[in-house]
Amino acid sequence: MVAPYLEFDDAYFSAPDRRMRPLDGVELAVAPGELLWVTPPDAASRLPLADAACGVLACRAGAVRIAGEPWGEIHPNRAAFRRSRIGRVYHHGGWISNLNVRENILLARRHHGDDSENALAEEAESWARRFLLDAVPRSRPAETPGDALRAAEWVRAMLCRPRLLLLENPLVRAAGDAVAAFGAAIAEQRRRKCAVLWISLVAPPESAGRVDRKAIVRGRRAALEEPAS
Amino acid sequence: MPPIRTSTISRRTTAGVVRAAATASSLLAMLGRSGRRRAAAAVDAAALLGAVVYAAALPSTWRRTTRDVLARQLLFTSVDGASTAARIGAAVGVLMIVQAALWLDAFGADPEMVAPLFLRLSVRELGPLLASLIVIGRSGAAISAELATMKVNEELEVLESQGIDVMTYLVAPRVIGVIISVFSLALLVVCSMLAGGYLVGALVRAIRTSADQFLADLLRQADFVDLLFFLSKTIVVGLFVGTICCTAGLRVRRAATDIPRVAARSGVQALSGVFIVSAALSLIIYGRVLIFQVL
Numbered sequence: 001m002v003a004p005y006l007e008f009d010d011a012y013f014s015a016p017d018r019r020m021r022p023l024d025g026v027e028l029a030v031a032p033g034e035l036l037w038v039t040p041p042d043a044a045s046r047l048p049l050a051d052a053a054c055g056v057l058a059c060r061a062g063a064v065r066i067a068g069e070p071w072g073e074i075h076p077n078r079a080a081f082r083r084s085r086i087g088r089v090y091h092h093g094g095w096i097s098n099l100n101v102r103e104n105i106l107l108a109r110r111h112h113g114d115d116s117e118n119a120l121a122e123e124a125e126s127w128a129r130r131f132l133l134d135a136v137p138r139s140r141p142a143e144t145p146g147d148a149l150r151a152a153e154w155v156r157a158m159l160c161r162p163r164l165l166l167l168e169n170p171l172v173r174a175a176g177d178a179v180a181a182f183g184a185a186i187a188e189q190r191r192r193k194c195a196v197l198w199i200s201l202v203a204p205p206e207s208a209g210r211v212d213r214k215a216i217v218r219g220r221r222a223a224l225e226e227p228a229s
Numbered sequence: 230m231p232p233i234r235t236s237t238i239s240r241r242t243t244a245g246v247v248r249a250a251a252t253a254s255s256l257l258a259m260l261g262r263s264g265r266r267r268a269a270a271a272v273d274a275a276a277l278l279g280a281v282v283y284a285a286a287l288p289s290t291w292r293r294t295t296r297d298v299l300a301r302q303l304l305f306t307s308v309d310g311a312s313t314a315a316r317i318g319a320a321v322g323v324l325m326i327v328q329a330a331l332w333l334d335a336f337g338a339d340p341e342m343v344a345p346l347f348l349r350l351s352v353r354e355l356g357p358l359l360a361s362l363i364v365i366g367r368s369g370a371a372i373s374a375e376l377a378t379m380k381v382n383e384e385l386e387v388l389e390s391q392g393i394d395v396m397t398y399l400v401a402p403r404v405i406g407v408i409i410s411v412f413s414l415a416l417l418v419v420c421s422m423l424a425g426g427y428l429v430g431a432l433v434r435a436i437r438t439s440a441d442q443f444l445a446d447l448l449r450q451a452d453f454v455d456l457l458f459f460l461s462k463t464i465v466v467g468l469f470v471g472t473i474c475c476t477a478g479l480r481v482r483r484a485a486t487d488i489p490r491v492a493a494r495s496g497v498q499a500l501s502g503v504f505i506v507s508a509a510l511s512l513i514i515y516g517r518v519l520i521f522q523v524l
Binding site: 082084094098107160 | 375378391
């Protein structure tokens, strides 16, 4: 049995504000190459799982482990490195408003690595073309059309060469014909042993591969179901 | 009319006393809350200042993304503010030379006192002070508003979730940028004050030496203590201005309506900080407060 890359071990989460739903006794795990699908109670609900998986939201009891280490016990420099390999599509967009979309996409790789600017730009453009964008947008996020911005979020998530993908409602406002490409990109990352946490009422596209486990959030509990066929 | 009973008077007096006590208690509580709030803000600012100094000293802080932020801050504050600094410096230089001419004539003093007086006033006090005011006006409120907006929109959490430390990426380059800007704009203000003052002074015959001689007089009067004071004042004041503005922005509560209030308040707080720090540095380096020898 492969050790999980991300593990929620009887974790209890308070809601830091009224926009987030508290959860009790979360027992979930996702191993490298696996896809765990978590369905929230409704489309507007924001779960603490993605923030906790990044280590930016602490649990009030229990533990959240990444590669076997509890987030609270990881040295800040190692924690920053771990986070640099987490690709994320945010529930609320997650754009830095005083940077344009291209700068947002390249920010993490430029910050953590020493790849040349040209190489990074070419890699970003390659991902953008895969998701049916003409080019990586250079406009501000507030000025970018919704479907292009959604595809740009996918580019940002994939560009960090993720060990873990955290995808919150990743298909909202997405262009229909790009969804299959996004699924194929997820499958490709899974073959590279990337763990995937999919948080949405909408199922992952078939091109993303088999859903290994599914959990449903009801009230303050996340209950694991039988694997979807 | 029936007489007012003694018991009624007593009840009214007692009620009045209770109300007065309640008002006094509320005022004290308000003062206490205000004091605690200010103390908490001061503690936060001191902590941020220490963290910035520590982060800025680490080579690992200055990655290319952080250097980009520093470059943007310098462009916005220093480069874009240069013309304002030159204009204000020249105008103040003219004001100073006119006043110097009036007072030297009134007291029958030697016109050769103009150069040293001019230099000392501009280098010791007016140059750093005007540069600080320009930086606060141009950038202080903008920095606070920007950081406050980022906090309200949860952009700080986005940076953290990407493994990007807020202190090293957002705060340290802004504070360092403000320090460099205060220093460079203060230099510009001093130069434009001296140039503007000399031109007008020569026109009104308050200065009767050639430009070369005036410059030579200035250089002869400049001493190491003045330069030390100028350098320390611009750096320390810049550090406080940057720290105060960043702290104010990061302490915003998560409501968009707080942002303009935070921005306005940070400007006033930074202004107070500038004068307090300037007075303290004058006391330490020259042993004087205003014209009074203290140390």
